[in-house]
Amino acid sequence: MNRVYLQLILVEGIVMIMDMISSMADERYADFTVGQLYFLNDLYFITFFIRSYLFYVLTSYILKAHHFFQNKLQLLSIIPVVIALVITVSSRFTNLIYAITEEGYRAGPLYDYVVYSCIGFYVCISLVMVIIKRKKLLNKTVFAGAIGYNMTLALGIVLRKTFPTLLLLDTFCLIALIIIYLSFTNPDFFYNLKYSAFNTNALRYYVDEIRSYKDHRYIAFGIHNYTEMRGVYGGVEMDKALNLIGQYLRNTFKDLISFYHREGRFILVGAGDIDSARIINDINSRFKEPWILKETEMYLELDFVQTAKEMTIESPEKRLDAVLAVLRDKAKPVPGAVYYVQDSEIEQNEREMYIRKTLKWVIENELTEVYLQPIVRADTRKIVGAEALARIKDKDGNRIMPGEFIPVAEQNGAINQMGEQVLKKTCKYIIDNDIEKMGITWINVNLSPMQFMNYGLAEKYNSIVEESGIDVGLIHLEITEEAMVDQMVLFRQIQIMKERGFKFVLDDYGKGYSNLDRLKQIPFINVKIDMAIVRDYCSNPDSLLPNMVQTFKNMGFTITAEGIETKEMADEMQRIGCDYLQGYLFSAPVPVDEFKGKCAELANTK
Incomplete structure (x- = not known):
C-alpha cells in the first residue's frame, strides 16, 4: 500500500x-519538431492514465480487496488503461486522441471518450468497492477516507471537463493524496516509536498483503510471564526495556521487519529462506544478558512460537492468528524453547474466531435461546424446578455446543449480554406460562464467574426482574465454584443481590475451589453435586460423598445430584440423602416451547 502511494506521488509529480x-x-x-511535440504529449497522457490506474490499485489495497481483484478481475481492471495507452501512443498515426498539425496541437475525435472514460471508470469502480466493503470496514475513518478521496477525484474530473484550460484535476489529485496520507499512510498509524517497531495495525496490513507463506517466514516471541515481570519492574521500566528490545531487533536483524504486538510480544517477518534456528539462538543468547537501564538491570526470558514444518495450511493470516493465540493464552513452553503450532491449532483458532463472530451476531440480534432442564424431587420423582441453559445457533441454523461457545463468551465479555438475555427470556416464560400448574416452583439461571466482574450486575438483574413483574423468589441464581476464587468481589455482589431478594445455588460442587468455611459465609440455599462426583461414586461407592451430603444438610443446605442417567443412580442418590435430581434420566435440556409437554410427560411417569 505504501509503495503504491509513493508511486502515486512520483507519477503525480511527473x-x-x-x-x-x-x-x-x-x-x-513552432520552436519544436513534430516528433518532440508527440513525445512530450505522449509522456503526459501515459502518466495521466497510469495515475488513474494507481489510484484504483491503492483503493484495493486500502480496502484489503487486492487479492480478490488481482486474482479474479486483474485483466478486466487493466484493460481500460491499456486501451487508452495504445490509442494515445498510436495517435501520431491515427490522430484519434490528439494531432500535431501545421497549426499546432488539436484534440482528436476520441479525446473526451477515451480520457474521461478511462479516469471515470477507475473512480467509479473504486467507489463501488468502497460501498461493497463498507460493512466490513470496522473503522469508520477508513470508510470516510476512502469515500472522501474518491469523491474528490470525481469532482476534479467534472471540473476538468468544465474548465479544460486549467490544471484543476492536478489540484484535486493533490488534495486526494493529502486525504490518503492523513487517513491511511501516515507513519504514526503504523510505527510505534515507544517500542521502536511497527505496530499491530502494520502487521495486519503486511500479512494481508503476503500472498504465499512459502516466500515469507516469521518468528514470534513474547516475554515469559510478562504480567508478573511488569509488576516486578514497573510499567515505566518495562516500557524502556521493550524499546531497547525493539532497537536491538531492528539493528541486529536488518533483513527482517520487526513488529510489536502488545503485552511484550514481538513478531519478526523475513524471506522464506531465513535461518530461524540461528535467529532464535542469537536472540536467546542476547536475553541471557541483562537489559541495562539507568538504575536497573532487567533479566527477562522468552517464549518462542513458530509454525511446524509439516504444516499444510498455507494462509499467512491463519498462521499468524494461531501463533498470536498461543502467545496470548495457550500453554507456555519452557523459557527459551520453541513451541511449534500445528494444523490442528490453526483449525481450532479458526473455529474460535467463527464462534466469536457468531456470538456477536447472536447478541446483537438477541438470538440467545433458552433451554430448560427439569429438576425433580428425589423421593417423589416429580418435577419441582428447572435450570435455564443458554444455547446458540449460527446464521445457517447449525448448533454450537456450550462447551465451545461459553469459554469464548467468557473470554470476550459476551457472557454478560448473553446472561441478561437468558434472564429476560426466562422471566418472559414465567409470565407467559402458569408454571405452578406445571409443578415448577423456581427456575435456576446460571451466573458465570466473569459476570461477577461486572459491577453493575446486581442493578441490571434486579431491573430485569422488576420490569418483568415476576416474584424474584422464582429465580434462583446458580454460581459455579470458579466464581468463588475472588472472594471479595463475590461477597459484595451476592450481598447486594440478596438484599434485592435473589436466592443462590452453588453449582458443580467438587470441581472447584470452595471449602466449608467459605460456604457458610455465603447464603446458598442449595448445593449441586457435580456430575463427575456422582458418576464416580456410583461406579466406586465409598463414604466420602454420603458424609459430605450429610454435612451440607446439617449446615442447612438442600442437595441436588447432577448427571443422573439411570434409575440405579437416582435410587442411590436418594438413599444417601440428596433432595433433588437432575439429568438425562428425566430429560435432556429442551427448548422452552417444548418444556410444558415435557412436564406433562414427567407428571404421568410412574
Whole structure:
C-alpha cells in the first residue's frame, strides 16, 4: 500500500511537470519538431492514465480487496488503461486522441471518450468497492477516507471537463493524496516509536498483503510471564526495556521487519529462506544478558512460537492468528524453547474466531435461546424446578455446543449480554406460562464467574426482574465454584443481590475451589453435586460423598445430584440423602416451547 502511494506521488509529480511542459510546447509549437511535440504529449497522457490506474490499485489495497481483484478481475481492471495507452501512443498515426498539425496541437475525435472514460471508470469502480466493503470496514475513518478521496477525484474530473484550460484535476489529485496520507499512510498509524517497531495495525496490513507463506517466514516471541515481570519492574521500566528490545531487533536483524504486538510480544517477518534456528539462538543468547537501564538491570526470558514444518495450511493470516493465540493464552513452553503450532491449532483458532463472530451476531440480534432442564424431587420423582441453559445457533441454523461457545463468551465479555438475555427470556416464560400448574416452583439461571466482574450486575438483574413483574423468589441464581476464587468481589455482589431478594445455588460442587468455611459465609440455599462426583461414586461407592451430603444438610443446605442417567443412580442418590435430581434420566435440556409437554410427560411417569 505504501509503495503504491509513493508511486502515486512520483507519477503525480511527473504528470504536473509534463502538463506544464507539454502545454508550453504546444503553445510554442513552432520552436519544436513534430516528433518532440508527440513525445512530450505522449509522456503526459501515459502518466495521466497510469495515475488513474494507481489510484484504483491503492483503493484495493486500502480496502484489503487486492487479492480478490488481482486474482479474479486483474485483466478486466487493466484493460481500460491499456486501451487508452495504445490509442494515445498510436495517435501520431491515427490522430484519434490528439494531432500535431501545421497549426499546432488539436484534440482528436476520441479525446473526451477515451480520457474521461478511462479516469471515470477507475473512480467509479473504486467507489463501488468502497460501498461493497463498507460493512466490513470496522473503522469508520477508513470508510470516510476512502469515500472522501474518491469523491474528490470525481469532482476534479467534472471540473476538468468544465474548465479544460486549467490544471484543476492536478489540484484535486493533490488534495486526494493529502486525504490518503492523513487517513491511511501516515507513519504514526503504523510505527510505534515507544517500542521502536511497527505496530499491530502494520502487521495486519503486511500479512494481508503476503500472498504465499512459502516466500515469507516469521518468528514470534513474547516475554515469559510478562504480567508478573511488569509488576516486578514497573510499567515505566518495562516500557524502556521493550524499546531497547525493539532497537536491538531492528539493528541486529536488518533483513527482517520487526513488529510489536502488545503485552511484550514481538513478531519478526523475513524471506522464506531465513535461518530461524540461528535467529532464535542469537536472540536467546542476547536475553541471557541483562537489559541495562539507568538504575536497573532487567533479566527477562522468552517464549518462542513458530509454525511446524509439516504444516499444510498455507494462509499467512491463519498462521499468524494461531501463533498470536498461543502467545496470548495457550500453554507456555519452557523459557527459551520453541513451541511449534500445528494444523490442528490453526483449525481450532479458526473455529474460535467463527464462534466469536457468531456470538456477536447472536447478541446483537438477541438470538440467545433458552433451554430448560427439569429438576425433580428425589423421593417423589416429580418435577419441582428447572435450570435455564443458554444455547446458540449460527446464521445457517447449525448448533454450537456450550462447551465451545461459553469459554469464548467468557473470554470476550459476551457472557454478560448473553446472561441478561437468558434472564429476560426466562422471566418472559414465567409470565407467559402458569408454571405452578406445571409443578415448577423456581427456575435456576446460571451466573458465570466473569459476570461477577461486572459491577453493575446486581442493578441490571434486579431491573430485569422488576420490569418483568415476576416474584424474584422464582429465580434462583446458580454460581459455579470458579466464581468463588475472588472472594471479595463475590461477597459484595451476592450481598447486594440478596438484599434485592435473589436466592443462590452453588453449582458443580467438587470441581472447584470452595471449602466449608467459605460456604457458610455465603447464603446458598442449595448445593449441586457435580456430575463427575456422582458418576464416580456410583461406579466406586465409598463414604466420602454420603458424609459430605450429610454435612451440607446439617449446615442447612438442600442437595441436588447432577448427571443422573439411570434409575440405579437416582435410587442411590436418594438413599444417601440428596433432595433433588437432575439429568438425562428425566430429560435432556429442551427448548422452552417444548418444556410444558415435557412436564406433562414427567407428571404421568410412574
